[in-house]
Amino acid sequence: MRTPPSSPPDRTGGPRVRIGALVPLSRPGWTEAGRHLLTGLRLGVREVNDSGGIAGRPLELVVRDTAADPDRAAAAVDELAALGVAALAGEYHSVVARAAAARADALGLPFLCSSAVLDALTERPTPWVARLAPAQSHGWHTYADFLLDAGHRRIAVAAEPSVYWASGARLLRDRLAPRGGAVIDLDARTLAPAAVCDALVEGRATALLLLVGHPEPAVSLVRAVRRDPRLGEVLIGAPAGQPEFAQWVTALGREGAAVPFLRYLPERLGPLGTRVEAALRERLAEAPSFVAFEGHDTVAVLAEVLRTRGADRSGTAGAWPHIAVEGTRGPIRFSRVPGISVWQWSWAPVQVVDRDPADPGRFRVLHTG
Numbered sequence: 001m002r003t004p005p006s007s008p009p010d011r012t013g014g015p016r017v018r019i020g021a022l023v024p025l026s027r028p029g030w031t032e033a034g035r036h037l038l039t040g041l042r043l044g045v046r047e048v049n050d051s052g053g054i055a056g057r058p059l060e061l062v063v064r065d066t067a068a069d070p071d072r073a074a075a076a077v078d079e080l081a082a083l084g085v086a087a088l089a090g091e092y093h094s095v096v097a098r099a100a101a102a103r104a105d106a107l108g109l110p111f112l113c114s115s116a117v118l119d120a121l122t123e124r125p126t127p128w129v130a131r132l133a134p135a136q137s138h139g140w141h142t143y144a145d146f147l148l149d150a151g152h153r154r155i156a157v158a159a160e161p162s163v164y165w166a167s168g169a170r171l172l173r174d175r176l177a178p179r180g181g182a183v184i185d186l187d188a189r190t191l192a193p194a195a196v197c198d199a200l201v202e203g204r205a206t207a208l209l210l211l212v213g214h215p216e217p218a219v220s221l222v223r224a225v226r227r228d229p230r231l232g233e234v235l236i237g238a239p240a241g242q243p244e245f246a247q248w249v250t251a252l253g254r255e256g257a258a259v260p261f262l263r264y265l266p267e268r269l270g271p272l273g274t275r276v277e278a279a280l281r282e283r284l285a286e287a288p289s290f291v292a293f294e295g296h297d298t299v300a301v302l303a304e305v306l307r308t309r310g311a312d313r314s315g316t317a318g319a320w321p322h323i324a325v326e327g328t329r330g331p332i333r334f335s336r337v338p339g340i341s342v343w344q345w346s347w348a349p350v351q352v353v354d355r356d357p358a359d360p361g362r363f364r365v366l367h368t369g
Contacts, residue, residue: 016060020080022091029068032245033092040295048303070099077103086311089298094118094164101129110316114298122341130320130343142369143239144175146352152207156184159211193224207235214242226255257357264290266349273328297327
């Protein structure tokens with residue numbers, strides 16, 4: 001193992017400024033995403049403290065594992081608020097982030113959501129919550145445009161029950177229908193993989209989208225479709241990003257290639273993004289996902305807010321529309337977007353990518369939005 005490079009001496013002192021971090025680190029949470037998110041958050045904190053902290057005070061991350069459980073996340077928000085954190089950061093799962101955002105709003109605790117995309121992150125407009133990830137409507141409309149541009153008009157959706165998956169299916173249907181597209185609904189709870197294959201043939205679908213959990217049933221569905229000689233021309237897609245992480249390749253190998261998904265990276269990183277990518281790669285011992293960049297950018301934004309407005313919670317909440325930060329993926333500013341109840345960065349760059357069948361470790365950019 002390489003010895004990490006030495007860091008500049010810590011230039012901070014005095015009482016710590018604490019940020020609470022909500023991260024899925026155990027099952028049934030998507031633990032790979034949680035590991036990347038936490039690595040980005042921790043790198044951001046390290047860089048803030050190496051550059052002097054918050055007005056000379058060290059920044060500290062107080063981490064709580066949500067395990068993809070909304071109730072556990074809400075309880076963690078209560079605990080972190082009682083510990084006196086200045087703000088909350090993180091969370092990957094949209095349904096979990098929604099529970100955390102509702103509790104943060106009720107308590108008057110600023111929350112910068114790193115990765116969750118559900119449009120209705122809160123039931124009502126709130127001054128307390130902001131978000132870095134693009135809203136689901138923005139990203140999934142881009143994905144629908146990719147499907148249409150590629151000639152797909154009959155698209156099957158294998159879905160499990162959840163607010164997030166139901167929202168995604170509705171967004172796809174609304175985008176596809178005016179342009180002649182049709183969505184065929186398949187219940188992933190009741191249909192075995194072989195039955196899904198039969199339904200694809202009967203419905204004359206040219207694409208199957210996996211709105212399901214990973215590794216299962218996603219892995220079994222991919223294997224079934226790939227190995228069915230009737231479905232050689234059917235595109236498999238996973239807009240939520242399951243193929244982004246190494247576990248997908250480990251489970252599926254080349255069968256997991258050519259499965260387009262959404263990621264939130266620019267075509268080329270600038271100097272800051274390139275530097276952070278190298279640091280993240282060293283800490284993760286693999287290529288960083290866009291989720292790791294989201295973690296780093298979350299801390300960069302919160303640090304700037306805390307430096308300019310202090311650690312008072314109301315001051316932090318009031319800063320969202322006034323802050324401007326150079327993030328790893330572009331300049332970050334927050335605004336009110338119609339239909340979105342939180343302060344929103346509009347938008348992080350959006351790509352549709354897949355893994356190259358000739359080299360599943362390499363990504364191909366198929367569409368940008």
